[in-house]
Amino acid sequence: MTAPNLDNIALIAGNGIYPETFVAAARKAGVRKLVAAAFTNETKPELAGMVDAIEWFRVGQLGKMISFFKKQGVTQTVMVGQIAPKNLFDLRPDLRTLIMMARLKERNAETLFGGIANELAKDGITLLPATTFLEDLMPKPGHVAGPQIKKRRVEDAEFGFKIAKESSRLDIGQTVVVKNGTVLAVEAFEGTNEAVKRGGALGRGGATMVKVSKPNQDMRFDVPVVGPETIRTAAGAGVDVIAVEAGMTLLLGREEVFRLCLELKVTLLAIG
Structure with missing residues (x-):
């Protein structure tokens, strides 16, 4: 490098x-x-x-x-x-x-x-890699912010992780919204926020958003990012769990993200 x-x-x-x-x-x-x-x-x-x-x-x-x-x-x-x-x-x-x-x-x-x-x-x-000087903003596996959740919601996040990995492999999108083992939305050309709004509306509350890197992700560009706007968009759409890929996702505006997760009751997880 x-x-x-x-x-x-x-x-x-x-x-x-x-x-x-x-x-x-x-x-x-x-x-x-x-x-x-x-x-x-x-x-x-x-x-x-x-x-x-x-x-x-x-x-x-x-x-x-x-x-x-x-x-x-x-x-x-x-x-x-x-x-x-x-x-x-x-x-x-x-x-x-x-x-x-x-x-x-x-x-x-x-x-x-x-x-x-x-x-x-x-x-x-x-x-250079898009993570240059920002490596410590990439969360490790486990609970990152917001309320603790039940095992069933973790299982939903893990299910969404598998779907998102396949979707990203096919170069469709890197984000999915799931609920109770059902895929509600897959990101495509409209971008992450619109996919989250669409999936959240279909889920009518209690949905899970999962965002991952592409297989063989080129770290020079298109690295997954979560920030305060992600939390606000998710909460507004009825998504109360966000799961990201550990070690491959940048967490920007960390202090505000932590505050918003507690205030809006959104859980942020990192899956390894």
Whole structure:
């Protein structure tokens, strides 16, 4: 694994609190210069005050982003934060992106991100794991937060884990919602939150959400993440147990997650 360059690292910054969490961890680790590629209608504007250089792009402006990185002397970058699925497929691609996409046999999040990684490498820019500096935010197996639950609910989580692993293997989605051994919803193009809302509505309370990594997960991108918004969405949908894959899921906004789990009576488990 390539060691992080503490002199200069770039963020490819999506939405949510992931970018700011990474910035805080990178500063703590001693990174001296942080550069951000931000995206209109995705990245929080506040990120501009946390980094040393920032430029704003539309999704699909790969050539322009690489030129910005080279101008800033960047040789390593990290993808932090999601881009909404609809924006990944509503691209306004520049020439470099068009050429990259023409080479792809399939067009899904994994192949698109893999193609971006390959284009970065052509210009001497290494894409680091998305968990760089954040390894201690990946929970170990067992109860993580919220109320203790009965064995029956743990069994439901383990059942959902098996289903989610198969769904992710087929590149359909990494999240499922189950109840009493029945699959209520499987994540697809709509994204995690919409799948949770749909499954929770069908379950009418007492449902379990399970989120896993893909088999042979590429840790450079699309790493499973749970944060405060996940807890709020689950609770609002009638999902009161969330199970994630131990050692493969980032827990962002940990203190707020713990508080919300207690307040909203949502249990968070990590399955090994």
